[in-house]
Amino acid sequence: xxxxxxxxxxxxxxxxxxxxxxxxxxxxxxxxxxxxxxxxxxxxxxxxxxxxxxxxxxxxxxxxxxxxxxxxxxxxxxxxxxxxxxxxxxxxxxxxxxxxxxxxxxxxxxxxxxxxxxxxxxxxxxxxxxxxxxxxxxxxxxxxxxxxxxxxxxxxxxxxxxxxxxxxxxxxxxxxxxxxxxxxxxxxxxxxxxxxxxxxxxxxxxxxxxxxxxxxxxxxxxxxxxxxxxxxxxxxxxxxxxxxxxxxxxxxxxxxxxxxxxxxxxxxxxxxxxxxxxxxxxxxxxxxxxxxxxxxxxxxxxxxxxxxxxxxxxxxxxxxxxxxxxxxxxxxxxxxxxxxxxxxxxxxxxxxxxxxxxxxxxxxxxxxxxxxxxxxxxxxxxxxxxxxxxxxxxxxxxxxxxxxxxxxxxxxxxxxxxxxxxxxxxxxxxxxxxxxxxxxxxxxxxxxxxxxxxxxxxxxx
Amino acid sequence: xxxxxxxxxxxxxxxxxxxxxxxxxxxxxxxxxxxxxxxxxxxxxxxxxxxxxxxxxxxxxxxxxxxxxxxxxxxxxxxxxxxxxxxxxxxxxxxxxxxxxxxxxxxxxxxxxxxxxxxxxxxxxxxxxxxxxxxxxxxxxxxxxxxxxxxxxxxxxxxxxxxxxxxxxxxxxxxxxxxxxxxxxxxxxxxxxxxxxxxxxxxxxxxxxxxxxxxxxxxxxxxxxxxxxxxxxxxxxxxxxxxxxxxxxxxxxxxxxxxxxxxxxxxxxxxxxxxxxxxxxxxxxxxxxxxxxxxxxxxxxxxxxxxxxxxxxxxxxxxxxxxxxxxxxxxxxxxxxxxxxxxxxxxxxxxxxxxxxxxxxxxxxxxxxxxxxxxxxxxxxxxxxxxxxxxxxxxxxxxxxxxxxxxxxxxxxxxxxxxxxxxxxxxxxxxx
Numbered sequence: 001x002x003x004x005x006x007x008x009x010x011x012x013x014x015x016x017x018x019x020x021x022x023x024x025x026x027x028x029x030x031x032x033x034x035x036x037x038x039x040x041x042x043x044x045x046x047x048x049x050x051x052x053x054x055x056x057x058x059x060x061x062x063x064x065x066x067x068x069x070x071x072x073x074x075x076x077x078x079x080x081x082x083x084x085x086x087x088x089x090x091x092x093x094x095x096x097x098x099x100x101x102x103x104x105x106x107x108x109x110x111x112x113x114x115x116x117x118x119x120x121x122x123x124x125x126x127x128x129x130x131x132x133x134x135x136x137x138x139x140x141x142x143x144x145x146x147x148x149x150x151x152x153x154x155x156x157x158x159x160x161x162x163x164x165x166x167x168x169x170x171x172x173x174x175x176x177x178x179x180x181x182x183x184x185x186x187x188x189x190x191x192x193x194x195x196x197x198x199x200x201x202x203x204x205x206x207x208x209x210x211x212x213x214x215x216x217x218x219x220x221x222x223x224x225x226x227x228x229x230x231x232x233x234x235x236x237x238x239x240x241x242x243x244x245x246x247x248x249x250x251x252x253x254x255x256x257x258x259x260x261x262x263x264x265x266x267x268x269x270x271x272x273x274x275x276x277x278x279x280x281x282x283x284x285x286x287x288x289x290x291x292x293x294x295x296x297x298x299x300x301x302x303x304x305x306x307x308x309x310x311x312x313x314x315x316x317x318x319x320x321x322x323x324x325x326x327x328x329x330x331x332x333x334x335x336x337x338x339x340x341x342x343x344x345x346x347x348x349x350x351x352x353x354x355x356x357x358x359x360x361x362x363x364x365x366x367x368x369x370x371x372x373x374x375x376x377x378x379x380x381x382x383x384x385x386x387x388x389x390x391x392x393x394x395x396x397x398x399x400x401x402x403x404x405x406x407x408x409x410x411x412x413x414x415x416x417x418x419x420x421x422x423x424x425x426x427x428x429x430x431x432x433x434x435x436x437x438x439x440x441x442x443x444x445x446x447x448x449x450x451x452x453x454x455x456x457x458x459x460x461x
Numbered sequence: 462x463x464x465x466x467x468x469x470x471x472x473x474x475x476x477x478x479x480x481x482x483x484x485x486x487x488x489x490x491x492x493x494x495x496x497x498x499x500x501x502x503x504x505x506x507x508x509x510x511x512x513x514x515x516x517x518x519x520x521x522x523x524x525x526x527x528x529x530x531x532x533x534x535x536x537x538x539x540x541x542x543x544x545x546x547x548x549x550x551x552x553x554x555x556x557x558x559x560x561x562x563x564x565x566x567x568x569x570x571x572x573x574x575x576x577x578x579x580x581x582x583x584x585x586x587x588x589x590x591x592x593x594x595x596x597x598x599x600x601x602x603x604x605x606x607x608x609x610x611x612x613x614x615x616x617x618x619x620x621x622x623x624x625x626x627x628x629x630x631x632x633x634x635x636x637x638x639x640x641x642x643x644x645x646x647x648x649x650x651x652x653x654x655x656x657x658x659x660x661x662x663x664x665x666x667x668x669x670x671x672x673x674x675x676x677x678x679x680x681x682x683x684x685x686x687x688x689x690x691x692x693x694x695x696x697x698x699x700x701x702x703x704x705x706x707x708x709x710x711x712x713x714x715x716x717x718x719x720x721x722x723x724x725x726x727x728x729x730x731x732x733x734x735x736x737x738x739x740x741x742x743x744x745x746x747x748x749x750x751x752x753x754x755x756x757x758x759x760x761x762x763x764x765x766x767x768x769x770x771x772x773x774x775x776x777x778x779x780x781x782x783x784x785x786x787x788x789x790x791x792x793x794x795x796x797x798x799x800x801x802x803x804x805x806x807x808x809x810x811x812x813x814x815x816x817x818x819x820x821x822x823x824x825x826x827x828x829x830x831x832x833x834x835x836x837x838x839x840x841x842x843x844x845x846x847x848x849x850x851x852x853x854x855x856x857x858x859x860x861x862x863x864x865x866x867x868x869x870x871x872x873x874x875x876x877x878x879x880x881x882x883x884x885x886x887x888x889x890x891x892x893x
Contacts, residue, residue, distance in 0.1 A: 035716045037781070040524035041551045043543060046509075059505040065512040066528040074510075082506040089581060090503035116525075116543075117550035124552075139716035175718065181827045183718060185605050228891065258500035259601030259634075265641045328873060341509045373713075379821040382645045383601070383636065388833045397691070410831050412853065438566030439606070459853055 001025075001068065001110050002047070006152045007160070014080050014152040018097050019156040020299060021076065023047070023067055024340035028147040031119040033127045035139045035175040043116055048340035050077040054322075057092025059083060070072050073327040082284040095322050100331075105296045112149065114197035119144040122196075125203045126170065126210070132291040134174070134214055135421035138183065141173040146196045147444070148297060149338070151298065159300030165292060168196035169434045169445060172210055174217050184407065185216045186375065186392060192291055209374070214269045214375075216393055219405040226394070226406045228359030232370035233411070233456050234363050234397070237430025240449030242379040244278055244351045245437070247387035247415035249447075251348045252316070253334075253439075254307050254323035262416065263314060271314045272419030280318055281350040283334055283447075289431035291349035291446030295332060303333030310352075312420075320346050345439060350446035356425025363398040363453050365426045368438040371458060372397055375409065385415035391458075410459035424453035463512070465490060465613040466623070468532045468741045472516055473615050475541035481518035481548075485559050485616035486756055489513045491608055496814065498603035503585075518544045519558070523551040526782050534874040556780035560755030562619030564685065571654035571747040573627035575607035579656050580629065586633070586662040594661075595670045597637040597677065601646060606630045620755040627655050627878070644676035644848075645835045647818065649695070652746045652876030659674050663687040665695060672817060676836055679850035682892025689813035689841065690854060690888035691806060691868045694873040694880035696816050701794060701880075702787070703824050704858045709763060709771075710791075711778045718826040720859060724769045725784065731863035732767040735797035740788050741881075745793045746876040752776075758789035764862075795879040799868025806867045808843040812889050815840055816854065824859050828858035834890070855889040 025047040044262035049071050050063035050187075053219045060082025062075040071247035091368045123144040130140050146168035154160035170192035176184055190206055191323035235243070251261040258264075279285070283293035294303045299321050306318045317327060323346065326384040335344035364372060376392035386411040389411050396403035468488040476484035490512055497505035514537070515528040527540045584605045586815035589631030591598055607629050615621040632650040638642055651664035661667050692700060706712075708729075721729055739760040740748025749758045756775040762770040772784055777784035809817075814837055821832015834854045838845045860884075869882035 038552045044528040061505060061507040064510045078508050082508055115549045116731040118836060122548040139718055185825055255499055260599040260636050260638050260643055290824055355848045378821045387818045412833050432593055
């Protein structure tokens, strides 16, 4: 656990500028078994302190890979010098940031870091299960991984806290060939918030889902290419979450709004069907913890939900303290940094489209000729809202019934146009949280949503 | 400042004392200065002082790795013990090894000392020039950095390297705007060790800004055709990266899924294609001097005149498969130019597409790719006509290399890679 050298240093914060002082410890472990070969077995631990100083509209920042009172003094001095340099050479002449109330969020509980051997043992057990049971795979991979961010923060407003965000996952990749020799792959991520030892107490509890993954891969072996064109599709929660994050979420991050995203011109306008609402949740959603609960951001703002789309209308952005002032909104705790050496950026937390009232089986039954899209393996989007997602698993829907599996394909569209075609929304939310969002720095995020019935371009082969 | 030689020696000693049969470590100090522009305005000046120490141990042919960012004795000792524990948790594999004894090699590269005032002036000059020449461009983000790195590598077999390097990096993310109309965003960047020229003259920055300004008015493609796709150096780099990582790198060679796994010494591409990994090329700024396994980096050809000359293998996968290891880590890609002027390539295309950026999933080992052609233009009757929206391209990476229409005389060097414009046939282009 981080030694608290930050709180006693609060008296060193410059009196004439808004300042954040942070100590941070990041840990990660990774074990990779590639077709039984242990190709990676590694652990990383980085810690240090950083300071950010705001002066007349510009920031100075400095960090040092050392957790000591000397390092605290050094980064405060360097950040202040950098802020003065920027103010002198490129100052915007703006006043101070609006203050936030004083407070301190204490650590809920420390976490235990399990021995690396546990990662290797669990990965080996799962790999052995797959190798023994499924002989017709061309290759397989099992990756056991965990990461955590522990942060101690104080700000010149008197706000601060001590937080830890641990998560751990096992990825299972299964590869085979179609009858015509085309390589196909499916993967599944298991796990979520929490440490590896608590998330994976019994590897055999995953076997049923691994069996299901294998069954889907075998269906995909017999799969067909989707017919290209604008189709009625049902996107499952994984794809809905990807849509919420990539195609909508990024465009409503206020720094990207200022950078010219499509959302700059859409506030208060209809951007989706009235069945669609979207929220970036902080720590609690639908009465439960979010996949990655965030209680305090790295500017000292206590985290609250950011409502983005209400019944089809764009009602807000995600903000830092600075952009919130520009847009006349309230900051909701979206300014997050990945490492001690990173400055806070506007990031999503747990972004989801809200559930509706439809049942999945009714939604499938309602489609005469279309597709049920089940898994995605990647997604990209533009600040215009134009998106492209890879679909790694899906099924034909013919006359209201699921048909053959489809081979890898893509879906694409423009988010604020495609969302207007949503006419059914299921009552169940699926969350994902295993990856990293990339935006100058990586960042763990959660994303989720219900099944959506919509019109979307599907790429065919 | 820490003495990195002492840190590396202490780390090796700690690994030996903890029980390593073989050990290696890399100690690095990095000082970073960085100016940020957000939404067209200066926003942030960062100064970072970073340490990194990576330790790798082999015991009983089991391997473990630990990375930390502290140099004190207690942290090194704890990391060494952890490294051995991690190795013990693994499986014995005779393929793990490090480079043999190599006399200490020392290199100084680039511009180790930052000229910060001049760097700020060049950055401001770039912003002012863009406003003047490209008034429709909105700079979403510009990050201008100087990194000074001092690195020491040691292994227990006697390989040793020291490097001191420094380079400036300019990364731009921008789009064009007029009223409520906007283009897709685009990224451009360069690495350089000199501040003697305006940044807008470097790499393809000027060309990229001008291209994005022409993308305000786009048209969706009607229908579908199969034709020639022209890849400028920036998007060619993305495609080459996909081809090489899918067909010639560790993972797919080790698991046997690469379609090139039996193609060493055989033709895999048009004879006009020569692709090298060349960190020592004089145009590459601060190229790699030693590999992660402790070998001195040398230039090598991956594909020479269409023939697969080398895979891009680490020592581990080389030992595992019996195939030769790559002579560097293959970060710096240099492709041999062709004999056709770029304008003649365009003039010779009846119907095709100029692919500015590909937005799609990473193709699998089949090599099939499918995604949206972003920042792209239609080519008709030898001319670049309209910018495209909602247009997809599909094809196969392996087939692309065999279906070369032309390679340009011109190349673009961004300090990291040197690439020409390349035109490939057989790409399916489809619209609404």
